[in-house]
Amino acid sequence: MKRVLVCLTLFAVAASVVSVSIAAAPVDVSEAVGAKELAAAAKTKAEDLGKAVADDASFGRAMEAKTIAKDGGVIACLAQALVEHKEGEATGINATGLRDAAIVLSKTKKLADATAALETVNEALAGKGAKGEKDHPWNKLVNMHRMMEEFEFQGGKLRRVLKRPRRLETYSENAAILVVLGLAMEADTHEVKDKAKLPQWTTWSKEYHQAMSGLNVAIKAGDGDKAKSIFEAAEKKCETCHEVFRD
Numbered sequence: 711m712k713r714v715l716v717c718l719t720l721f722a723v724a725a726s727v728v729s730v731s732i733a734a735a736p737v738d739v740s741e742a743v744g745a746k747e748l749a750a751a752a753k754t755k756a757e758d759l760g761k762a763v764a765d766d767a768s769f770g771r772a773m774e775a776k777t778i779a780k781d782g783g784v785i786a787c788l789a790q791a792l793v794e795h796k797e798g799e800a801t802g803i804n805a806t807g808l809r810d811a812a813i814v815l816s817k818t819k820k821l822a823d824a825t826a827a828l829e830t831v832n833e834a835l836a837g838k839g840a841k842g843e844k845d846h847p848w849n850k851l852v853n854m855h856r857m858m859e860e861f862e863f864q865g866g867k868l869r870r871v872l873k874r875p876r877r878l879e880t881y882s883e884n885a886a887i888l889v890v891l892g893l894a895m896e897a898d899t900h901e902v903k904d905k906a907k908l909p910q911w912t913t914w915s916k917e918y919h920q921a922m923s924g925l926n927v928a929i930k931a932g933d934g935d936k937a938k939s940i941f942e943a944a945e946k947k948c949e950t951c952h953e954v955f956r957d
């Protein structure tokens with residue numbers, strides 16, 4: 711009996727050590743996406759959020775559309791990718807500060823709070839402000855429903871430009887968002903109720919962010935045909951996962 715207790719205690723200690731160790735992204739982000747497009751994407755999102763907090767009416771619309779929660783979460787993912795990226799520092803962004811400010815922003819409900827949080831976001835983008843911890847769990851950056859809405863939003867943008875590619879290279883930042891959200895999707899397995907299905911979730915998430923990394927490369931090379939075929943194949947798989955884990 712005593713031995714069992716000792717074993718159980720050791721097991722509990724081991725388990726608690728595992729649960730406090732914080733995993734980096736499921737892949738090496740430096741291989742998955744460029745730091746330049748991560749930075750560009752974060753700046754574009756912050757600019758868009760500037761419009762969302764411009765006045766009460768815009769803020770009201772943004773709250774209804776959950777834009778603050780969604781884009782705040784997207785910036786947090788981009789920032790954590792910059793924290794872990796070999797060339798993250800070269801962007802001049804205070805990436806840990808950006809991540810923390812973006813998470814605060816994503817949870818704001820009042821215009822004054824959102825305005826203040828966005829100011830901290832912009833400071834961090836300019837390389838200023840307080841720094842945070844390097845480690846941060848990838849399943850605590852963005853809400854999954856908001857992530858899915860962003861898949862749809864960015865998917866729409868990419869679908870349009872890939873029909874008639876014009877200035878395709880500028881869409882690298884859109885692909886970068888899909889890469890980092892795919893990483894967050896792989897890390898966030900809370901929707902997997904039947905734990906026997908965890909490997910399936912991991913496989914589909916991996917296939918998705920790897921495809922988006924390939925899409926990003928094709929976009930940067932200005933290869934519209936290749937980008938289109940990668941994009942269309944990935945979009946077909948959204949439903950495959952929904953059939954098992956959502957419906």
Ligand code: HEC
Binds near residue numbers: 855858865944949951
């Ligand atoms: C690895 C599994 C997985 C993949 C891949 C996936 N989704 Fe989802 N999706 C889910 C789950 C689980 C939910 C329900 C949870 C939630 O909404 O919070 C969901 C919900 C959604 C929703 C929410 C609204 C609704 O209809 O319920 C949208 C929109 C969505 N997904 C779009 C997409 C798009 C677009 C893609 C492909 C680019 C995609 N998803 C890929 C798992 C996945």
